Each structure stands twice: as structure tokens, then as C-alpha cells.
Amino acid sequence: MVAKSNHTTAGLDLGDKYSYLCLIDTESGEVVEEGRLRTSPEALRLRFASQERPMRIAIETGTHSPWVSRLLEECGHEVLVANARKTRLIYANRRKTDEVDAENLARLARLDPKLLYPVRHRGEESQAHMALIRSRQALIGCRTQLVNHVRGAVKSFGARLPKCPARTFHKRVAAHIPEALRRALEPVLEQIASLTERIRQYDRRLEAICKDHYPETELLRQVEGVGPITALTFVLTLEDPYRFEKSRSVGAYLGLVPARDQSGDRDPQKRIFRRRATRC
Numbered sequence: 105m106v107a108k109s110n111h112t113t114a115g116l117d118l119g120d121k122y123s124y125l126c127l128i129d130t131e132s133g134e135v136v137e138e139g140r141l142r143t144s145p146e147a148l149r150l151r152f153a154s155q156e157r158p159m160r161i162a163i164e165t166g167t168h169s170p171w172v173s174r175l176l177e178e179c180g181h182e183v184l185v186a187n188a189r190k191t192r193l194i195y196a197n198r199r200k201t202d203e204v205d206a207e208n209l210a211r212l213a214r215l216d217p218k219l220l221y222p223v224r225h226r227g228e229e230s231q232a233h234m235a236l237i238r239s240r241q242a243l244i245g246c247r248t249q250l251v252n253h254v255r256g257a258v259k260s261f262g263a264r265l266p267k268c269p270a271r272t273f274h275k276r277v278a279a280h281i282p283e284a285l286r287r288a289l290e291p292v293l294e295q296i297a298s299l300t301e302r303i304r305q306y307d308r309r310l311e312a313i314c315k316d317h318y319p320e321t322e323l324l325r326q327v328e329g330v331g332p333i334t335a336l337t338f339v340l341t342l343e344d345p346y347r348f349e350k351s352r353s354v355g356a357y358l359g360l361v362p363a364r365d366q367s368g369d370r371d372p373q374k375r376i377f378r379r380r381a382t383r384c
Contacts, residue, residue, distance in 0.1 A: 112136065114161040115209030117202045118168045119143055125151075126206035127159075130214055138203065143168055145175060152179045162213035162220060164188045164205075170225045184213050186220035226343055233313055234340045237333065240306035244270075247299040250292055257285055271300050310336060 111131070117124045120143065127137040141147045152161075152175075161176055162184045163169050173183045186209060212219045226234065251273050258265050261282045268276040274297040281289050314321040314332045321335035341358065348354055 111157055112159045113210050113214040114159050115206040115211070115213065116161055116163045116172075117206040117209065118163055118166055118172060119202060120167070123148075123168075124202040124206040126203070126210045128207070128210045128214060130160075133211070133214065135207065138206075140202075143172075145171070148172065148175055149179065152176055152181060155179070155181070158182060160184065160213050160217075162186055162209040162217075164191070164209065165223060170231055171228075173225055174228065184217050184220050184222045185225060186212070187223050190221035191219075226340065229317075230340050230343050233317070233336070236306060236310060236313070237337055237340070240303060240310070240333075243299050243303050243306070247296055247303070250296050250299070254281075254289055254292055254296075257289060258282065261285060270296075271303075274300065307333075 111129070112127050113130050114128075115126045122140045123143045124140045125138065126135060128135050141151055152159075158180045160182045163172060163176075164186045165188045169185055173185050176183045191208075191212070209220070225231070247270055251270055254273075254277065255265055258281065261284065263280070263282050265277045265280050274293045278290075278293060281293075311332050314336050318336060318339050321332065321339055324330050324335035324338060325332065342348075342354065345354075348357070
């Protein structure tokens with residue numbers, strides 16, 4: 105049911121430079137305004153902070169949706185962040201344009217917000233801390249590629265490198281590099297060493313964040329095999345555990361849901377399978 109304060113429903117299709125806006129009258133469903141504006145805090149605040157009455161505004165998940173949703177909420181509006189993977193009406197439309205997407209978002213929000221499968225973004229601080237975890241993971245991925253490159257190059261010369269963890273790879277294998285490959289691989293080993301040090305810096309920083317901001321991670325780390333990175337990622341993903349009425353809801357929220365094969369009175373609970381979660 106649309107709140108009485110929302111006399112206008114808006115769809116905002118976010119682009120990297122420009123965003124397209126469509127406003128429709130909540131009661132009649134008629135389009136009352138269309139246009140585009142720059143995707144910048146200044147432009148969005150100028151357009152929406154001066155609105156006399158709060159609106160219901162629908163946007164899609166994407167690169168800009170976290171900060172845009174926070175800004176629009178600060179302006180006093182109700183914000184629905186649509187799950188882009190679920191809104192087939194938008195991404196499967198053969199007449200797909202930014203203007204059409206904005207109007208479809210507005211009409212879906214006016215009709216029934218549940219059709220947008222709305223998601224909830226993290227807070228700004230949690231998003232910044234999650235960015236540290238993902239940056240660390242990106243460096244680990246780069247290091248893994250470089251390690252595999254060195255091993256492959258050495259194998260192509262008929263030699264093999266000793267097994268060792270990635271964090272000590274640059275030290276353990278230096279003496280085993282064939283002479284013909286040293287000029288090619290020594291700079292790569294130096295880069296691996298640099299990445300390893302950067303990863304250690306991230307580890308120390310994330311350990312401090314756990315201690316200073318998320319003391320609840322200490323409880324999770326009592327479980328065997330759970331370290332600071334895993335514990336912090338879990339806490340940041342849930343962010344507010346009190347919004348879950350049942351503990352079983354957490355698994356579904358994280359994308360771990362049991363398969364179903366319901367027929368008549370038969371509804372067995374099958375094994376859990378992995379689905380992509382809707383947290384951003």
C-alpha cells in the first residue's frame with residue numbers, strides 16, 4: 105500500500121555520468137516529469153533536497169546505488185533499491201533504454217515494491233571496511249596469477265619449483281630459477297614480494313578494525329578455522345543481526361537455501377544449495 109505522503113513515485117536509472125528520472129503521479133499513474141541529471145552528489149541533492157513532500161524513489165543496484173540511496177534518504181525520501189537480477193521486466197525488455205528503465209522502475213514501485221525484490225545496502229562505514237577486505241582479496245588474486253606465471257615459465261624449461269605457501273614463494277624459489285629465466289622472472293618475484301607485504305599490511309589493519317569496531321568477531325573466532333578475515337566478513341555481511349527473526353533466515357539471506365520439491369502434501373526439505381545473496 106502506498107503511503108499517503110508519497111503523492112509522487114520516481115524511477116531513477118543511474119548512469120556513470122548521467123541518470124534518467126521519471127516521476128509519475130501515484131494516484132493516476134500519469135507521467136508528470138521526465139529528464140536527466142548528472143550523477144553527482146551536488147546535482148542529486150539540488151534536485152531532491154528541495155522537494156516539498158517525500159517521494160518513493162526506485163533505483164537499481166549498481167556501482168552508484170549505495171551512495172545515491174544514502175543521499176536520497178538523507179533528503180527525506182523513501183528509497184527502494186531494486187535487485188537488478190530479479191527485475192526481468194527491465195533487463196529483458198527489447199525496447200531497453202535508460203528512459204524506459206526509469207519509467208518501469210517508477211511503475212513497479214508504485215504498483216508493489218515487492219516486485220523490485222528490494223535489497224538493503226550497507227552503511228557507509230561498513231562499506232568502507234568491506235572495501236578493505238575486497239582490496240586485500242584483489243591483491244591475493246594478482247599474487248596468485250604471478251606465482252602461477254613463474255611456475256609455468258619454469259616448467260617450460262624442464263625444471264620444477266619447490267612447493268611452498270604463496271607468502272614465502274619469493275624467498276623459497278629464488279635459488280631454483282633457471283639461469284636463462286632470471287632476467288625475465290626476477291622482477292616478477294620482486295612484485296610478488298611487494299604484494300605479500302601489502303597483504304600483510306591489510307591483515308594488520310583488518311585485525312585492528314576487528315578489535316576496535318567489531319568486538320563480536322572474537323566470539324566467531326572461537327570456532328576452529330575461523331580467523332579475523334572470515335569473522336569480519338560475516339559480521340559486515342549481516343551488519344544488523346537483530347533484523348532476523350529466526351536464525352534460519354540468516355542462511356537464506358546469505359544465499360544458502362534448501363532445495364524444494366513440493367507436491368501436494370509432500371514437502372521434503374532437501375539439501376542446501378548455493379544461491380547468490382542480495383546484499384550489496
